[in-house]
Amino acid sequence: MGxxxxxxxxxxxxxxxxxxxxxxxxxxxxSAATGASRGKTLKRVAVAFALGIFVYLxxxxxxxxxxxxxxxxxxxxxxxxxxxxxxxxxxPKLTSDRKPPKPNAPPSGPPPPGPPPPGPVPPAAxxxxxxxxxKLLASLEAIHSTGGTSPVNKNVLFAAAGLKSAALLxxxxxQMGAELSNYVHFALIGGSDIGMEELRAINxxxxxxxxxxxxxxxxxxxxxxxERLRQGSVRALRYINNYMHPQALVVDASGSEHDYFLAxxxxxxxxxxxxxxxxxxxxxxxxxxxxKLDSSSLAVWDKISIDILIHAPAATSGSLIxxxxxxxAADFSAGSTPHLTIELPHDVDRAxxxxxxxxxxxxxRSHIPSHPRQLTLRHRIPRNRLTExxxxxxxxxxxWPSSPQYSxxxxxxxxxxxxxxxxxxxxxxxxxxxxxxxxxxQEWDSRLLGLSLDLPTTHLDGSKRFTPPxxxxxxxxxxxxxxxxxxxxxxxxxxxxxxxxxxxxxVSNLIEYQHQTPSxxxxxxxxxxxxxxxxxxxxxxxLSRARGYWTLYPSEVTARxxxxxxxxxxxxxxxxxxxLAKDTQGTTAELPVSRGMLFESLPNDGRLLGFGxxxxxxxxxxxxxxxxxxxxxxxxxxxxxxAVGGCQALAPGDLVARKSMGxxxxxxxx
Numbered sequence: 061m062g063x064x065x066x067x068x069x070x071x072x073x074x075x076x077x078x079x080x081x082x083x084x085x086x087x088x089x090x091s092a093a094t095g096a097s098r099g100k101t102l103k104r105v106a107v108a109f110a111l112g113i114f115v116y117l118x119x120x121x122x123x124x125x126x127x128x129x130x131x132x133x134x135x136x137x138x139x140x141x142x143x144x145x146x147x148x149x150x151x152p153k154l155t156s157d158r159k160p161p162k163p164n165a166p167p168s169g170p171p172p173p174g175p176p177p178p179g180p181v182p183p184a185a186x187x188x189x190x191x192x193x194x195k196l197l198a199s200l201e202a203i204h205s206t207g208g209t210s211p212v213n214k215n216v217l218f219a220a221a222g223l224k225s226a227a228l229l230x231x232x233x234x235q236m237g238a239e240l241s242n243y244v245h246f247a248l249i250g251g252s253d254i255g256m257e258e259l260r261a262i263n264x265x266x267x268x269x270x271x272x273x274x275x276x277x278x279x280x281x282x283x284x285x286x287e288r289l290r291q292g293s294v295r296a297l298r299y300i301n302n303y304m305h306p307q308a309l310v311v312d313a314s315g316s317e318h319d320y321f322l323a324x325x326x327x328x329x330x331x332x333x334x335x336x337x338x339x340x341x342x343x344x345x346x347x348x349x350x351x352k353l354d355s356s357s358l359a360v361w362d363k364i365s366i367d368i369l370i371h372a373p374a375a376t377s378g379s380l381i382x383x384x385x386x387x388x389a390a391d392f393s394a395g396s397t398p399h400l401t402i403e404l405p406h407d408v409d410r411a412x413x414x415x416x417x418x419x420x421x422x423x424x425r426s427h428i429p430s431h432p433r434q435l436t437l438r439h440r441i442p443r444n445r446l447t448e449x450x451x452x453x454x455x456x457x458x459x460w461p462s463s464p465q466y467s468x469x470x471x472x473x474x475x476x477x478x479x480x481x482x483x484x485x486x487x488x489x490x491x492x493x494x495x496x497x498x499x500x501x502q503e504w505d506s507r508l509l510g511l512s513l514d515l516p517t518t519h520l521d522g523s524k525r526f527t528p529p530x531x532x533x534x535x536x537x538x539x540x541x542x543x544x545x546x547x548x549x550x551x552x553x554x555x556x557x558x559x560x561x562x563x564x565x566x567v568s569n570l571i572e573y574q575h576q577t578p579s580x581x582x583x584x585x586x587x588x589x590x591x592x593x594x595x596x597x598x599x600x601x602x603l604s605r606a607r608g609y610w611t612l613y614p615s616e617v618t619a620r621x622x623x624x625x626x627x628x629x630x631x632x633x634x635x636x637x638x639x640l641a642k643d644t645q646g647t648t649a650e651l652p653v654s655r656g657m658l659f660e661s662l663p664n665d666g667r668l669l670g671f672g673x674x675x676x677x678x679x680x681x682x683x684x685x686x687x688x689x690x691x692x693x694x695x696x697x698x699x700x701x702x703a704v705g706g707c708q709a710l711a712p713g714d715l716v717a718r719k720s721m722g723x724x725x726x727x728x729x730x
Contacts, residue, residue, distance in 0.1 A: 185251075187283045191295050195275040200303040203272060206243040208304040214355045216242045217306035217334075219276075221250025221293065221321035223259070225312035230263045230271075232310070232344060236351040237270030242358075245304065247274040249296050250321055251289045253282040276300060286320050293324035301332045308358035310350075313338035335361045340393035347394060348659045349488045352667050356500065357491040360466065364490060366398045366483075366554065367469045369459050371594075372412070374405040379474035379629035381415050386478045388423045394487045397422035398470065401436040403458055405634070406443050448595040449571060451635045455596045456564050461557030468557050475629045476552040481658040482513055482622045485614075486554055492668045493612065494556065504671050509559045509600070509609040513552040515619040519681055520547045520601065522590030528616060529675035529683060540615040542669055546679035546689075548600040548611050550593050552623045559609065562719055567599050569725040573704060583703035588679070591636040605679055606700055606724060607717055608693030612674075621658045700724050 200208075207213040218233040220226040226248060237244040248259065256275050265271075276296040278284065284292070300306070309329055311317065329336040335358065339347060350358070368387070372380045380402075387400070400421050404412075421435040438458070446454065461467035468490065472478075494505045516526045531541030555563070574580060589598045603609065614622060632640035659666045678684050678692060697717075701707035707726040715723055 185283055185285055187280045188285045188288045189280070191288070191292050192279040193276060193296065193299065194279055195277075196296070196299065199272065199274045200300065203243070203245070203304065206272075206304070211305050212359075213305060213307065214242045215245060215304050215306045216308050216310070216355050216358060217245045217247060217300065217304065218271075218310045219247045219249055219297075219325070220312060221248075221252070221289070221318045222312075222316055223252055223254065224316040225314075225318075226259060227263050228312050228314065228316065228339070228343065229310065230265055230269075232339075232348075232351055233271045234265065234269040235348070239352060240270065241352075241354040242307075243272065244270060245272045245274060245306070247276045247296070247300060249276045249293050250318060251281045251284055252277070274300065289318075290320040290324045293321050294328045297325060297328050297334075298332065301334065306334055307355035308335045308337055308361055310337045310339065312343075314341040314343065335359055335363070337361050345659070346391065346484070349484065349662075349666055353488075353491055354496050354498075356497040357495045360491070360495045361395070363463075364466045364468065364487075364495075365396070365462070366486060366490075367459055367467070368398045368400045368472060369403070369469050370401070370472050370474065371403045371455060371458070372405065372474055373631045373634055374407045374409075378411075379626065379631070380412055382477055382626070382629070383472060383474050384415070384419060386476075388420070389480055390478060390483055391480050392422070392483050394484050397434060398483075399434045399436070401438065401458055403454070404437060404439045406440045408439070445637065446634050448635050449574075451594060451633065452567055452596040452599060453571070455594065456560075456567055459560065460564075461560060464557045464561055466557065468554055469560060470554045471550065471552070473551045473625070474631075475625050475627075476514070476623050477626060478513070478552070478623050479621055479658075485513070485618070485622055485658055486511065489612070489668065490554070493671075498670065502671070505556075507609055507671070508556060508612065509548060509604055510553045510555040510611050512549040512611055512613045513554075513619070513623040514549070514625050515613060515616055516547075516549065520589045520593070520597075520679070522592050526681060528613070529677065531615075531675065532673065540617045541663070541674065542615050542618065543613055543675040543677060544610040544671060545613055545677040545681075546601075546604045546608075546610055547677075547681075548597060548604060549613075550597045551625050553611065558719070559603070562607075562721070563596075563600055563603050565719065565721045566603050566724070567596070569721050570599070573725060581703045583699060591640060592632065594633040595635050601679060602700075605696045606693060607697075608689050610676065610689075615661075615663070618658070618661045621661045697724065701726060 203215075206215055208215055216236065218229045220229050226246075230246065233244050233246050236242060248256065254262075256273055260266075260273070276299075278288070278292040278296075281289070281292075297309075309325070311322065311325060313322065326336065337350070337358065370380070370383065392398070402416075416437065419435070421433070440454075459469045461469070470486065489511050493499050493508055493511075499505050515528060518524065519526050529541070529543050570584070574584075587598060589601055604611070613619075631637075663669065676684055676686065676689060678689065684692075701710075701724060704725055707724075710723070710726060717723055
């Protein structure tokens with residue numbers, strides 16, 4: 061067969077010109093043998109002719125437009141993907157590789173000829189060679205000044221594979237970059253063949269956009285298999301993380317993005333410890349507020365959890381059903397749907413029972429694919445009415461933070477009706493006021509007891525109407541401003557996990573003290589909170605006054621986008637129901653819930669004010685400053701210790717505020 065693979069010049073010659081070098085000297089004696097020899101010769105000629113045609117077609121179809129591969133660029137060898145249940149594999153380093161190409165080189169030519177299909181046909185997605193990121197190195201090496209080698213920095217990454225998703229993300233990335241709070245990056249990952257400059261031009265991105273662009277697409281992206289592109293998304297994120305350590309990764313999850321990209325990112329981001337923010341449909345209007353957050357806030361996006369707690373009084377089906385319907389209509393696209401706990405009295409009316417049979421939580425339209433049941437119903441056994449002590453204990457035992465730092469609870473009265481956007485405000489405010497760099501550096505988080513969703517109309521003692529303070533530099537026609545008040549709220553307010561634990565400890569110590577003391581001093585028997593409010597609110601006020609804590613209240617404009625409290629549905633707390641049988645909460649007009657956009661109601665184009673920019677009120681409504689608030693807290697804590705007794709022996713170090721309340725309830729040798 062070796063005689064069949066000849067040079068190109070001799071492919072067209074006849075077989076007679078290529079006789080074997082050694083010719084047999086003995087010729088066959090029978091004529092039949094001669095015929096057989098000629099048959100073999102014809103077969104050889106036919107085989108040689110067929111092989112010649114094959115070689116000719118092979119050589120004539122060799123590609124001439126395939127560029128020489130640059131092996132100096134970063135090359136990723138196929139390796140086992142990281143497993144969520146194992147430690148991540150080491151991130152490959154950038155190396156230069158001048159070895160010859162692997163056998164699985166790019167396609168060597170066009171597909172076999174056939175009838176041309178109608179219209180242009182894209183290249184077959186068949187390439188599955190080693191992953192090479194030819195353009196990623198230069199942009200990553202240029203960001204060394206952003207502190208990307210440190211696990212904690214100011215880098216935030218937007219990433220997309222589809223062009224539609226890129227068009228959705230780019231405006232938000234530019235808006236975040238304009239705040240100058242983060243180093244904002246945009247990475248194009250996937251199989252598109254558009255140039256980065258063309259991508260920017262199509263989306264109207266000019267030099268004013270404060271975003272760093274990265275081309276994280278592998279070589280031969282347009283002809284790569286879907287599996288190769290998925291692996292490329294994983295490898296690109298690992299490589300970017302090595303240089304950038306983004307504090308958050310923002311992607312489009314509205315349905316426009318490629319499935320292979322989301323699958324790879326969703327698997328790899330948790331392994332690398334990168335919080336993943338998946339934007340829903342119409343995120344540019346629904347979640348525009350995330351562009352105002354810094355990297356410290358976004359870094360805990362998927363760590364915080366918010367529970368909802370409702371205590372339903374007896375025979376009030378109308379108020380509870382209204383509240384639950386408003387919750388079902390709320391937009392929870394800013395995070396996972398909260399766990400809901402409903403505390404039911406012993407006597408539950410029939411309307412409530414029938415409604416709860418079909419009540420779905422999370423709502424059926426929730427973004428959670430598996431729809432896990434996150435509803436807890438608790439039905440009280442005792443028929444007798446609760447006392448002040450029992451009511452406070454029952455309330456505080458209804459929730460316990462799994463993580464004091466990240467777990468919080470939203471307490472709702474059945475009188476409340478929430479707007480569809482309330483959860484966005486809660487998450488925005490929690491991220492800004494508890495976890496932002498400014499909050500942590502200035503210790504704002506240590507002062508915040510909670511966040512109210514409604515604007516009070518009366519003082520806590522119920523004696524007079526409450527008038528919200530005017531903001532600094534406010535005009536006569538615009539006095540609406542958020543403010544800080546020592547007075548807590550029981551209608552619709554979020555309490556931080558750490559402060560809930562402190563309130564739990566205070567009530568526990570106080571109950572123990574009451575049981576050990578024959579008669580309580582006047583300090584504890586005099587109530588500052590009206591009996592129109594539940595008894596636990598008195599304890600929350602004591603905690604705020606002793607520690608100098610405050611509750612953040614929204615401006616009147618913002619409150620209209622959050623909640624309304626229905627006065628006509630008011631029921632006195634169970635522990636005070638007999639005393640207030642003929643009492644009502646008055647006819648004060650309630651704020652109607654607005655259907656406008658929440659983001660538009662916030663001052664300064666959606667930016668939340670800092671604590672230093674808001675008015676500060678003492679518990680009785682008087683305007684004050686931080687130094688005087690601290691002095692008032694120290695004086696109240698001293699009176700508290702004197703009322704409990706035994707604190708005069710405490711050393712100065714023991715007077716420091718303790719989460720266990722050990723500095724207020726002193727150890728006594730009884």
